[in-house]
Amino acid sequence: MPELSTVRRYEAAGFRAWPASSVIYDGTWAIRLTAGLPAKRLNSVNPLDPADSLNIGERIERAARRFDAYGRPVTFRISPLAGGTLSLHLDREGWVSFADSIVMHCPLDRLPLEGVLDQIPLKDVGRFVGSALEVHGTKPAHRPGLSELIGSIEPETGLFVMEAEGKPVATAICVHDGDLAGLFEVATASAVRGGGHGRRIVLAALKWARLRGAREAWLQVEADNDPATSLYRSIGFSEAYRYHYRRRAGT
CATH class of the missing domain: 3.40.1350 (Trna Endonuclease; Chain: A, domain 1)
Incomplete structure (x- = not known):
């Protein structure tokens, strides 16, 4: 317990x-x-x-x-x-x-962030939302709602998009809140899963948060999402609760 x-x-x-x-x-x-x-x-x-x-x-x-x-x-x-x-x-x-x-959750000092490329988060919320909807395969009708939600996040927020051949292949939101770094909307386009894009974008987002003073990463994932839970465990995350x-x- x-x-x-x-x-x-x-x-x-x-x-x-x-x-x-x-x-x-x-x-x-x-x-x-x-x-x-x-x-x-x-x-x-x-x-x-x-x-x-x-x-x-x-x-x-x-x-x-x-x-x-x-x-x-x-x-x-x-x-x-x-x-x-x-x-x-x-x-x-x-x-x-x-x-x-x-x-x-995972202490950030245990993550393999050496050698991870610095990635500058997007400032353009519209561009991020468009990329996230494409990667997730989500209905365009959700664009206003997601844009409004991101705009209402008060802690410092990093919006990350990874592209290949001019198209978004992975997205992540990292919310830096004191000593915590929370990951949201982590996704990889279905056509390129297994290519390491998810690992790279997660590590880039968490490196950004650690440079800003975060000491612990956390996230939420559905228990039956075996590829995602395997990825997070391989990076160093462990279960806190369900x-x-x-x-x-x-x-």
Whole structure:
């Protein structure tokens, strides 16, 4: 079982690095909603205290009404901070679990950054977003939402794009927040996977963050993404804790 102080540290960093457009608190449940992007992290209820277990049914219904207003099914993000009482309630009500994910971390002084080429992050958010959508194969309709999200990140942010033959082949966002460096939107174009582009862009982004004073890297990855988890482990990352999502059956 991970130390809850460690979980709280990364959860808080994640909220700062990947901010939802609307955040409302019901007790210690952070209800995050973002109209412009459907990402689960940006549209979920995030319980932040295992002891906060009063009136669960009523609070779920209040949250569901907020999600309905956004046209989304109410979704819980269950980290170790959620506690057992809430999970048991969701089990009894038949909520399904999905998207098991791993939070990984690594001290930057252990990473093989010697010899990594310095890469200057992009200043042009529009160019980065266009490249990220192409690499991810994401719908162009998400462009305004992703642009708005990146523009709302308050900690220092590096936008990295790697190109080959004039086309983007890998992207990454590195958020430098005090002594932490968080990685987001790491992706390699499907046609060139296995060519080392992901490793190079991750190491370039983390070298940039270390030069600015970051001492520890962290990221989130879906547990069934074997190529990504293998890459991160080979670089030096290890598991800190896991989380998953819960929805009502049939939604």
